Amino acid sequence: MSALDSFLSFYSVVEPIIDIFVTTAVLYAVYGIIARTNALQLVRAGVVIVIVYIAAYVLRLHVLMWGLQKIAPALALVLAIVFQPEIRKLLLKVGQMDWKPFGQRTKHTYADAVIIAAETLSRKKKGMLVVFSRNSRLDNFIESGTRLDADISSALLVTIFSFETPLHDAACIVENGKIVAAGCFLPLSERNDIKKTFGTRHRAALGMSEQTDAVVLVVSEETGAMSLAYDSKFDYDLSTGQLTATLNKLLDVTDKNRTIENTIDESISVN
Numbered sequence: 001m002s003a004l005d006s007f008l009s010f011y012s013v014v015e016p017i018i019d020i021f022v023t024t025a026v027l028y029a030v031y032g033i034i035a036r037t038n039a040l041q042l043v044r045a046g047v048v049i050v051i052v053y054i055a056a057y058v059l060r061l062h063v064l065m066w067g068l069q070k071i072a073p074a075l076a077l078v079l080a081i082v083f084q085p086e087i088r089k090l091l092l093k094v095g096q097m098d099w100k101p102f103g104q105r106t107k108h109t110y111a112d113a114v115i116i117a118a119e120t121l122s123r124k125k126k127g128m129l130v131v132f133s134r135n136s137r138l139d140n141f142i143e144s145g146t147r148l149d150a151d152i153s154s155a156l157l158v159t160i161f162s163f164e165t166p167l168h169d170a171a172c173i174v175e176n177g178k179i180v181a182a183g184c185f186l187p188l189s190e191r192n193d194i195k196k197t198f199g200t201r202h203r204a205a206l207g208m209s210e211q212t213d214a215v216v217l218v219v220s221e222e223t224g225a226m227s228l229a230y231d232s233k234f235d236y237d238l239s240t241g242q243l244t245a246t247l248n249k250l251l252d253v254t255d256k257n258r259t260i261e262n263t264i265d266e267s268i269s270v271n
Helices: 003-035 040-058 062-082 084-095 110-124 139-143 154-162 200-211 240-251
Strands: 107-109 128-132 146-151 171-175 178-184 215-219 226-230 233-235 259-261
Touching: 040 062, 110 128, 110 154, 110 215, 110 226, 110 240, 128 154, 128 200, 128 240, 139 171, 139 178, 154 178, 200 215, 200 226, 200 233, 215 240, 226 240
Parallel strands: 128 171
Antiparallel strands: 107 259, 128 215, 146 178, 171 178, 215 226, 226 233
């Protein structure tokens, strides 16, 4: 038996499995596109018509079947006109799909968005204070600020801390990949063994790490240094690489969890 015959013989065995797998994948992708638009109404209308036709066929309702067959072309045209916006959105979604392999898609953890904002504010010599919750409840601190419940975006963080708004002097608190509150007041550390040059933000970051297990990222308004406070410790003036590695390790953030995928371009710093 030649190699080709062996391959064809093997393929004839696995063909049904491949067929089912590919069909399922296509149907799942189509459903995902439809679910993000109003085209779901179009699908429901089509399903209702198919059900009516099947019922007419099973019950031998010849007049109804004849009527459906006669009006089917006109009905399809009417549906195309009525649902024209939904059909257009559906086609646009198909055209805009990312056809790269899943492993090559650009993924950014929510920590990356905060780090990009920190880099931007560091260059501008603007202060920043962001608290990442872990296991400790931070309800009291959240209540001291303004509730946001906003998706994380570097642009939003830069906006909060760049301008002289009521929220820029206090802290933002991040939970489960969202900015839950801004303008939150944190407890100040009373330790005497820290640098005398540390301002209120640094003392607040350290104080928060002493009273909770939160991780606090702080950007100095005077020097632009990016630092982390956690477990009653303070890592001062970290590089972007050190900041990213330490933060992702402390928060157990990976590409497989808590990702911002294809929503905003966080790979470019906010000016």
